[in-house]
């Protein structure tokens with residue numbers, strides 16, 4: 513199906529709803545993989561048509577390991593939308609990832625387990641997607657160009673370590689992740705990014721640093737969450753506003 517040139521936004525913690533989003537209609541999509549986390553919400557964000565999906569469900573009822581990632585991505589693909597920006601709250605590991613920062617990661621390391629991670633369980637012969645660069649280069653550029661246009665501070669290169677959760681990490685787990693090369697830590701980019709690639713969607717992540725990862729900050733983790741998310745969300749809104757004034761990448 514030719515892709516409609518509209519953006520799908522998958523909203524995460526702190527962005528379960530988007531303040532500036534004007535909803536026009538909802539669609540309940542059923543998929544061979546079950547139900548998505550929530551209905552698809554269609555409407556306008558800064559004047560542009562978008563479709564929004566609340567990753568954790570309405571009321572944030574689903575923990576990261578309980579999310580039906582396959583149904584979510586399938587639902588987006590099934591309505592012919594191919595550009596996806598995934599919003600995600602993350603912890604900051606390396607020095608410049610301070611709370612309040614917006615990060616557009618270019619790499620990830622997957623530490624999750626036991627999640628349904630492919631649409632190709634029954635495929636014969638088995639399919640192996642190229643996942644060398646897990647986030648779509650064109651979508652990343654679209655976000656980075658928006659950030660540049662809006663003159664919003666952001667980090668354009670980082671490695672997202674994806675943990676299983678729902679608990680936060682130990683101090684030692686975070687130092688190990690840092691040694692592995694992770695800059696930020698969150699719980700949702702896998703299998704989301706891989707499933708998007710399996711479907712041929714153009715998927716990028718806009719990560720919002722809500723706290724210093726375990727052992728990296730001086731304050732208790734939960735104390736800084738709200739305030740930092742607010743700052744990162746304000747930056748993310750400016751980035752999306754500028755990005756949405758430009759055309760989305762064409763489907764390859």
Ligand code: HPA
Pocket residue numbers: 601602603604675680681697698699722723724725726
């Ligand atoms: N660890 C994992 N996931 C997260 C964190 C964190 O510190 N902050 C927000 N999501």
